[in-house]
Amino acid sequence: METAIDHQLWQRAVSFAARCHDGQYRKDGCTPYIAHPVRVAFVVRHVFGEADQTALVAALLHDVIENTTTDYDDLIEHFGQAVADAVAALTKDSRLAEQEREQAYDRQLEQAFRPGWSSWPTFTTTSAIRAATSNARSSLKSQSGRFVVQEILQSL
DSSP states (O other), X not given: OOOOOOHHHHHHHHHHHHHHTTTOBOTTSSSBTTXXXXXXXXXXXXXXXXXXXXXXXXXXXXXXXXXSSOOHHHHHHHHOHHHHHHHHHTOOOTTSOHHHHHHHHHHHHHTOOOTTOTTHHHHHHHHHHXXXXXXXXXXXXXXXXXXXXXXXXXXX
16 A cells, blocks of 8 residues: 655655756756755665655755755754654765765764654665665766656666
8 A cells, every 4th residue: 555645745845956956967067956855866766766855855864954044943844843854864065075974874873763764774775775776876867857667766
């Protein structure tokens, strides 16, 4: 049985993420950055079958603390403590050198399990692979510059 998605919450999260990432582009210089968190949420939902609302909203918002002026308190205000905590757990510490940052991020994800949130281990696993899968797919584009979902899924 498929869990119903709260479309109003999902739309608020997509809209919030789009506003936060407005004017940002992927490394290719032409793909709007919002394509990345939307793609991550798509993979979390449709490839891994995750239906937990907090996990899906966190997937959409996972880079807003790291890459925008949005902070933890903004996320609490708009989406609540659970989403803010999940996004914080998925945020890399940009004060660290890249190699140290990646190692610290791996440790952070390993420690992120929260008792009572049964979806967290699945989402943690999903988020840990997102960098390896999503960033590599920046070059998978159609002629119009939009990502082709079929190509993304085939490359997993």
